[in-house]
Each structure stands twice: as C-alpha cells, then as structure tokens.
Amino acid sequence: MSGGLLSIGSLSGQGMPSAKPLLSGLPLRGNYLIKNAHIITMDDQIGDFPNGDLHLNNGIIKAVGENINAEAAEIIEAKGMIVIPGFIETHWHMWNSIFRSMAVDDPGEGYFDTRTEIGGHFTPDDMYNGNLLSVTEALFSGITTVHDWNHNIRSLEHAEYSIKAIKDAGIRARFSFGNPVGLDDEEPVMFGPLEHLADNWQDYSNEGLIALGFAWRGIEGNIKVGEAELNKVRSMGLPVTVHASSAGIIGRLAYAGLLGPDMLIVHGMQATGQEIESMVKAGAPISLSPFSELRIGYGFPEVPELVRAGATIGLSVDTTVLSGNSDMFAIMKNILNITNALEQDEFKLSPRQVLEMATIDGARSMGIADITGSISPGKRADITMVDGTAINMQPMTDAVNLLVEAAQPANVHSVWADGRLLKHKGNLTHLSVEEVGRKATRSYKEIIKKSK
Ligand SMILES: [Zn+2]
Numbered sequence: 081m082s083g084g085l086l087s088i089g090s091l092s093g094q095g096m097p098s099a100k101p102l103l104s105g106l107p108l109r110g111n112y113l114i115k116n117a118h119i120i121t122m123d124d125q126i127g128d129f130p131n132g133d134l135h136l137n138n139g140i141i142k143a144v145g146e147n148i149n150a151e152a153a154e155i156i157e158a159k160g161m162i163v164i165p166g167f168i169e170t171h172w173h174m175w176n177s178i179f180r181s182m183a184v185d186d187p188g189e190g191y192f193d194t195r196t197e198i199g200g201h202f203t204p205d206d207m208y209n210g211n212l213l214s215v216t217e218a219l220f221s222g223i224t225t226v227h228d229w230n231h232n233i234r235s236l237e238h239a240e241y242s243i244k245a246i247k248d249a250g251i252r253a254r255f256s257f258g259n260p261v262g263l264d265d266e267e268p269v270m271f272g273p274l275e276h277l278a279d280n281w282q283d284y285s286n287e288g289l290i291a292l293g294f295a296w297r298g299i300e301g302n303i304k305v306g307e308a309e310l311n312k313v314r315s316m317g318l319p320v321t322v323h324a325s326s327a328g329i330i331g332r333l334a335y336a337g338l339l340g341p342d343m344l345i346v347h348g349m350q351a352t353g354q355e356i357e358s359m360v361k362a363g364a365p366i367s368l369s370p371f372s373e374l375r376i377g378y379g380f381p382e383v384p385e386l387v388r389a390g391a392t393i394g395l396s397v398d399t400t401v402l403s404g405n406s407d408m409f410a411i412m413k414n415i416l417n418i419t420n421a422l423e424q425d426e427f428k429l430s431p432r433q434v435l436e437m438a439t440i441d442g443a444r445s446m447g448i449a450d451i452t453g454s455i456s457p458g459k460r461a462d463i464t465m466v467d468g469t470a471i472n473m474q475p476m477t478d479a480v481n482l483l484v485e486a487a488q489p490a491n492v493h494s495v496w497a498d499g500r501l502l503k504h505k506g507n508l509t510h511l512s513v514e515e516v517g518r519k520a521t522r523s524y525k526e527i528i529k530k531s532k
Contacts, residue, residue, distance in 0.1 A: 107500050110136075110500070112135070113153035136496060161466065161469075168446060170227045176195055176401050202232055207245075221405075226253045232261055235273065254290070258296070259295075319342045327349070345359060366394070372397075387419075395438050408438055466491050
C-alpha cells in the first residue's frame with residue numbers, strides 16, 4: 081500500500097493542463113425554441129405537455145407551454161422527443177473513474193484497497209483526466225449536475241486540476257473537498273488549500289456553475305478530529321457530505337448532535353427507523369447509489385423506509401470502479417425494482433417518484449432546487465432531450481414509464497447545461513470522446529506501472 085506524500089501545492093494555480101481535450105471552447109448560451117416535444121417539467125404547478133414548446137435564452141428557461149413564439153430563437157424541431165430537466169447526480173468519486181470496473185484483486189484487493197493503492201499515485205494531471213472522463217460521460221448520459229465527492233486531494237493542484245475538468249466540460253457541479261484516501265485518522269485534512277479555494281472561489285466557480293462543499297470523513301475514525309473538521313467547515317459556511325455505509329453511523333451523528341440540513345448523508349445502509357427519523361427531523365437529505373451498494377455487498381438501499389419517513393432522496397453513481405457506468409436511467413430502474421421487490425408490491429414505487437429523485441429531489445438534496453431540477457420559467461436552462469423514436473423506446477406508450485424502464489444513455493439526443501447546447505443529435509458538441517478516452521487510458525497505464 082502506498083500512501084503518497086502529502087504536499088501543499090503552489091497557490092498560483094500555474095501549470096494547469098495545457099493539452100486541451102476540447103474540440104472547441106464552451107459554446108455560447110444560445111436562444112433556442114424546442115418545438116412539439118413531450119415535455120415533463122417535474123414542476124407540480126406546471127405539469128406535462130404531450131405536445132409542448134420550451135424557450136431557453138441566455139441560460140434561462142424563459143417559457144414552457146403550448147404554441148410559444150420566440151422571435152430570433154433557433155428552432156429545434158422535437159417531434160417524438162421527450163424533454164425533461166437534466167439529471168442531478170448527487171455523489172460521485174469522479175477522480176477514480178480511470179479505474180472503471182477495476183474493483184478486483186490487482187492492483188489492490190476489492191474496491192477500498194484498490195482505491196487507496198492507486199490514490200497515492202495520482203498526479204494533478206491524473207485528477208484532471210479522471211474528472212474529465214466522468215463529466216464527459218455524465219453529459220453524454222443526460223446528467224447536467226454532478227457532485228464531485230473528491231477524496232483524493234493531495235495538494236492544492238490536485239483540487240485545482242479536478243475543478244478545471246469540471247469547468248472545461250461546462251457542467252453544473254458541487255466540488256466537495258475531501259481528505260486524500262489513506263490519510264491517517266489522527267491527521268486533520270489540509271485546510272490550507274481549502275481556505276485558498278474558499279477565499280478565491282469566484283476564480284474557480286465558472287460563473288457560479290460550480291459550488292464548493294466539504295467531503296467529510298465523519299466521526300468513525302477519530303471523533304475529536306472529525307468534530308473539529310466539521311466545526312471548521314461549518315464556520316466557513318460550506319455544505320457537508322458524509323458516508324454512512326454501515327449500521328449505526330447515522331445514530332452516532334444524531335447522538336453527537338451533528339446532523340443538519342447542510343449535511344448530505346450517503347447510502348444510509350442498515351439505518352434503523354429511529355435513525356431515519358432523526359435524519360429527516362434534522363432536515364438532512366440522503367443520496368442512494370444502488371449499483372455500488374449492490375456490487376460491494378452493502379445490501380439493498382432502504383427506499384421504502386426512507387420514502388415512508390419523508391426523506392429527501394437523491395440518486396448517485398458513487399464510483400464507476402463499482403458501478404461500471406453513470407447510467408442514470410439504469411439507476412432509476414434499479415431503485416424502482418429493488419423497492420418493489422423488497423416490499424413484494426408491484427405498485428410500491430411509481431416511475432414518476434423515481435424520476436423525481438433523479439431530478440427535482442436530487443436538486444433539493446443538493447440545496448439547488450431554486451435554480452435547477454425542474455423545467456420552471458426563471459430557473460437555469462439545464463435540459464435533457466431523449467429520443468422517443470429509438471427502437472427501444474417504441475411505441476411511445478407512457479413517457480415517464482419509458483424513461484425509467486426503457487431508456488438508456490445512447491437515447492439522449494440533446495443536453496443543455498446552463499443554456500449551452502453540449503450534446504446534440506447524439507454527439508457532444510465541445511468534447512472529443514476519443515481524446516478524453518486517450519488521456520484517461522494514459523493515466524490508467526501510468527498509475528498501474530507505479531503501483532506494481
Ligand atoms: Zn462514496
């Protein structure tokens with residue numbers, strides 16, 4: 081096991097990646113009128129439009145409804161398309177996507193040892209390549225917001241290069257700063273780089289698209305160190321996220337009086353009814369990652385109990401080392417099927433409830449429902465358009481059911497993030513998949529070599 085030396089990088093941010101994976105810079109925020117689509121707004125006040133129009137201009141949702149006119153707007157004819165809010169992903173260790181489907185015996189043993197082993201070898205450039213791979217796949221899959229749960233920050237540069245990839249892709253994100261994997265429980269996280277980022281956040285935030293948060297390791301290792309970290313980041317006004325991967329963790333947080341609406345709990349495995357109640361009472365949302373939870377053997381996400389208690393549930397990828405990919409359609413389907421199976425009830429969860437988790441409730445869990453998560457005039461233009469004419473979507477029976485049970489990332493026709501058209505006619509408009517893949521492969525090979 082290699083820990084890698086911790087170092088605080090230059091505060092200037094110099095030496096950022098110069099080899100551009102981009103085909104071009106970010107496209108401008110345009111003026112678009114999407115015509116004749118099946119629009120599912122996920123806004124209860126507005127509802128759905130089987131034959132609707134949607135006007136996006138300069139990053140804002142201007143209007144949604146029937147027969148909308150927008151002079152000078154570029155018309156996107158969308159007959160046969162299903163238009164939804166862009167998916168909100170709520171917990172993803174994006175850096176380690178370079179090790180997709182590699183929770184195996186070599187180089188480590190299973191996910192956690194592999195992650196710790198490889199993590200020590202990541203250079204800032206590798207962080208960039210891992211994050212870029214993740215956000216490229218996210219946009220391709222119709223995800224317009226990601227939560228970069230970044231627990232491999234070994235220097236300021238590691239953080240800066242991670243953020244740079246998110247910025248280059250133009251996706252909305254929370255970047256949660258965390259301790260590097262393998263850090264001793266007694267050792268506090270590096271606050272120098274975190275404070276630098278917080279003090280200069282306007283230089284990193286890509287015009288407000290990226291928010292700063294803290295990826296907290298909790299109080300399982302050393303309660304004193306953990307509590308001190310939490311107090312510190314709360315005094316900085318940063319939202320917090322923490323894993324609760326095994327029994328009793330939520331209870332201990334509740335007992336210590338540390339839960340709060342600013343704390344996004346991840347997994348909540350084996351939570352008791354009382355723990356779920358205390359989490360909901362404190363206003364703490366939860367993120368569920370069914371593919372990693374199943375793959376690693378944590379068990380089933382406790383969706384029935386969480387829904388019964390009125391929890392705010394968001395969905396997440398967690399890590400493609402375990403989940404394989406970032407297919408939010410499959411995540412929704414998995415949540416629906418697991419819940420109905422656990423309850424032995426065909427009707428326990430509806431496809432619309434699951435679509436809420438992937439959109440508006442995901443936004444609520446991230447504290448950004450006032451700006452994204454539904455197609456509501458005035459919100460930012462984060463939109464995903466799914467091709468309902470694809471063979472696996474035919475015939476167009478019920479649009480919501482099809483999204484949850486039939487759709488797949490290849491069906492994502494177009495994606496707007498903050499009003500920028502980043503995927504169109506099935507292709508990314510600004511990122512070269514080939515170049516992103518090449519960079520990720522190079523990092524993968526170099527890290528494998530170092531870990532031998
Ligand atoms: Zn995780």
